[in-house]
Amino acid sequence: MFKQGHARNIFKSNYHYLLLTLFFVLHAWNDFFELLPAAAILKIFLLLGLVAVVYFLTGLILLKNAESAALFTTISFFLFLFFGVIEKFFFSLSGQITGILPKIVTALFVILLFVLFKRKKKHWIRAVLFINTLLVLLIVLEMVFLLNNAFNSKIVVKKSFLYAGSHPLQKLPTVYLVLLDEYAGAETLLKRGYNNEKFLSEIKSFGFRVIKNAKSNYSYTVPSVASLLNGDIISLPQSKSLYNSERYRLSLKEIYNNRVIWTFRALGYRIENYSPFPMHQANARYTNRFIPVDIGLILSPTIFDDIIDLMPLYITRRLPGKKYFERLVYKKIEDNYFAMDKLLQKAAVQDSTPSFIYVHLMMPHSPFAVDSTGKINVQFLTKKQITQPDKNEAYLQYLVHTNHVVLKFIKQLKAKTNNDAVILLMSDHGSRDLAIGLNDNASFNSLNCIYYPGKDSTGWYDGMSNVNQFRILFSEITGTQIPLLKDSVVLF
DSSP states (O other): OHHHHHHHHHHHOSOHHHHHHHHHHHHHHHHTGGGSOHHHHHHHHHHHHHHHHHHHHHHHHHHOOHHHHHHHHHHHHHHHHTHHHHHHHHHHHHSOOOTHHHHHHHHHHHHHHHHHHHHOOOOOHHHHHHHHHHHHHHHHHHHHHHHHHHHHOOOOOOOOSOOTTOOOOSSOOOEEEEEETTOBOHHHHHHTTOOOHHHHHHHHHTTOEEOTTOBOSOSSHHHHHHHHHHTSOOOOOOOSSTTOHHHHHHHHHHHHTOHHHHHHHHTTOEEEEESSSOBTTBOOSOOOSSSOOTHHHHHTTSHHHHHHHHHHHHHHTTSSSSHHHHHHHHHHHHHHHHHHHHHHHHHTSOOSSOEEEEEEEOOSOTTOOBOTTSSBOHHHHTOSSOOHHHHHHHHHHHHHHHHHHHHHHHHHHHHHTTTOSEEEEEESSOOHHHHTTOOSOGGGBBOEEEEOTTOOOTTSOTTOBGGGHHHHHHHHHHTSOOOOOOOOOOOO
16 A cells, blocks of 8 residues: 555656656667766766756745646756757748747746746646656656667677788878868868968978868768768768757767777777767767767757856856956867877877877867967957858957967977877868858868878878778778778768
């Protein structure tokens, strides 16, 4: 009798906001099972659960009714946790309604909801029973899916680029992949009135081959990196939305278990990962708002992601003086400098085991935080209305700073590796902002520079796309001719 009564109490309880939080977290874990460790799941559930409890207690004080406060919390949290669905709805209306409008509509709905519960002093027994029953069933279903993932999930060793007739070099070179996010190709920059020849000439003076008319296969980071690290065009679902979650999930999985790292491991390489992307046996070093991984995978579709990331900036930009604002902005880009410093420290340590090192720099990616002098671009970042020409100008300012930082970094890297390491300096794709108004797939026009000590880099060719980068590299390392793919672009 006790157990039956206890079960009935669960379905009549006012803790359904915690059941909703649990369902949300479990659902996210099933979506990204291989990419989310159990510790991250527990951490985010505890954090969201704590926020929900505080929200409920605040509602209890204001509404003076536990049942109403609990329902207000659950409905509010449904909107907050699944805020990504609301944004997609607005985006689907015209493809342009984004930004503040979905947040305003959500806030107004929550206010109206509060007024409703404040005025209607009645019991919500049936509503509570329905919500609890539904959430318990959904949680049980997610647990079934979770057990299925746990028993059936396994890492499939991808076929390497090595062939039976491969003859790897006796002394294999360490390979650095330095990926600059959203760095536009020289051809696109020239169309926007910026000549990047000074930077490219200095890169050439370091012994690099600079590829003309280089291009990415995708104009978005995650699928672009996935195709680069697999040496293949990856199969992704078609969608009217550019921000399809299934496309993002599949791209992340392709990066996690990519063909390039399996090939390097087959050759005896050690893998070092200085990127936001988790890879098999090579964890991510940092995360950011633009490439959500780990806990960010769970928070990114929620309104809490905006609150955590944007609210401090919104407040500090309105304070007298801009000292705190500049500190917050710098915190968002400091991972770039930390990654370069850490990598240079590692490069100075001599090691007989060859390594493949991947460093992903969010430069000159938005929010175009730094101007050409290296200072936080407060004037741009605090503008009330930002036009497309403003964005283009800020991008070019950040590009100048990026050029300065990258040249210094490459020079130090070559010195610390005694000019013996292969360095692939390239971008994942071009600039989508600069491409607006241009009609020749300018957002795919990218940077690609190769330094291969003792080689003339003739295997690489003008007009090539990122998908063939490692196919050519492994051909050089193994002394075989690995077939190249058609240099195509994928339009979403």
